Amino acid sequence: MKIQDFRTAGLIWAACLVGLALQPVQAAEMRAWGPEQATGAPNTQGPGDIQTAWASLTEDGMEEWLLLQYSQSVVPQKLRVFETYNPGAVVKITAVNDAGRETVLWQGTDPLRNQASGVAEFALNGNSNTRQIKLYLDSPAVPGWNEIDAVELIGKDGSRQWAKRASASSTYAETTGAVTVDGNRELGAHQNQAVIVHLDNDKTLSGTLLSTGPEFLVLREAGKQRRLFIAKNRVLWIETP
Ligand SMILES: [Ca+2]
Ligand SMILES: [Ca+2]
Numbered sequence: 219m220k221i222q223d224f225r226t227a228g229l230i231w232a233a234c235l236v237g238l239a240l241q242p243v244q245a246a247e248m249r250a251w252g253p254e255q256a257t258g259a260p261n262t263q264g265p266g267d268i269q270t271a272w273a274s275l276t277e278d279g280m281e282e283w284l285l286l287q288y289s290q291s292v293v294p295q296k297l298r299v300f301e302t303y304n305p306g307a308v309v310k311i312t313a314v315n316d317a318g319r320e321t322v323l324w325q326g327t328d329p330l331r332n333q334a335s336g337v338a339e340f341a342l343n344g345n346s347n348t349r350q351i352k353l354y355l356d357s358p359a360v361p362g363w364n365e366i367d368a369v370e371l372i373g374k375d376g377s378r379q380w381a382k383r384a385s386a387s388s389t390y391a392e393t394t395g396a397v398t399v400d401g402n403r404e405l406g407a408h409q410n411q412a413v414i415v416h417l418d419n420d421k422t423l424s425g426t427l428l429s430t431g432p433e434f435l436v437l438r439e440a441g442k443q444r445r446l447f448i449a450k451n452r453v454l455w456i457e458t459p
Contacts, residue, residue: 249391253384255367256284262302262367265335271302271365274357275388277407282307282355282388284366285314286381292373294323294344297351298337303365306331307355311340313348320352331360344374351381363390405430408458413437416454423448424459 248254250269262270274282297311308328312320323342330338351371357364372378390406408427415423415437428436428445435448435456 249389251365252389252391253284253386256286256369256384257381258368259380260300260368262300262365265302267303267363267365271300271367272384272386273303273363273365273390274355274386275390275392275409276357277363278358278361280357280387282357282364282386284353284355284369284384284386286351286353286369286371287383288349288351288371288379289382290373290377290379291347291349292371292375292377292379293347294342294351294371295374296372297324297340297342298370298372299340299353300337300367300369301328301330301365302335302367304360304362305333305335305338305364307357307360307364308338308340308353309356309359310354311342312352312354313344313346314350314352315348321346321348323351405456408456412440412459414457414459415448416456417448417452418454419452427456 251271251273253272255270256272262268267273272284294313299308301308306328309325310322311324312322314320321344323344324340328338330336351369353366353369355364369381370378371381405427409429411427413425413427415425415435417423423437423439423446425437425439425442425446428438430436433450435450435453437446437448438444439446
């Protein structure tokens with residue numbers, strides 16, 4: 219499977235750099251697909267793989283969690299989860315107190331399992347105040363990235379609020395910045411997997427893809443300990459064995 223051709227990627231990257239100078243400066247902490255993308259009101263336009271929602275590092279590699287912090291402590295009554303891509307993976311919701319102790323508020327099958335996208339509503343059986351809510355996702359059970367755009371907490375007092383801060387078990391934003399700079403989301407998904415790199419001198423290198431950046435790939439050669447930093451402009455294409 220051919221996954222990236224850097225002869226065109228280099229041009230796209232250069233175009234992005236030019237574009238950046240013209241864009242208004244955005245909050246640097248809002249990384250594409252970072253957990254922070256699940257804070258605030260919904261801002262993802264339609265269903266799809268869109269960077270204004272949180273995405274885990276891998277599509278289906280492990281079970282994931284998303285921890286949300288709210289400014290106002292309330293007795294939780296309902297949670298509205300805006301699931302914008304491959305929804306249906308939520309299996310458990312807990313309240314987390316300041317000491318880190320968790321209380322299960324809901325457990326079951328996400329109502330959006332097998333849907334295209336939507337807003338999942340979860341009735342919570344909370345009986346004490348909390349400002350932290352943790353979502354557990356069975357990501358392997360729902361193929362593809364299970365992306366969450368926003369999470370609204372409704373208290374028993376009728377108050378409604380969007381998350382102020384968020385953290386997660388993993389995030390696609392961890393893929394060394396290549397995602398936002400040169401769009402190598404597809405390549406980043408192959409991190410820590412075996413790849414074959416074809417170079418512009420007709421040679422190939424086989425190994426484990428350790429990381430990707432705007433200018434280099436880092437590869438651990440098959441059967442050896444040494445790491446190779448391969449200039450992307452020497453790479454013609456990469457395949458998975
Ligand atoms: Ca998944
Ligand atoms: Ca969002």
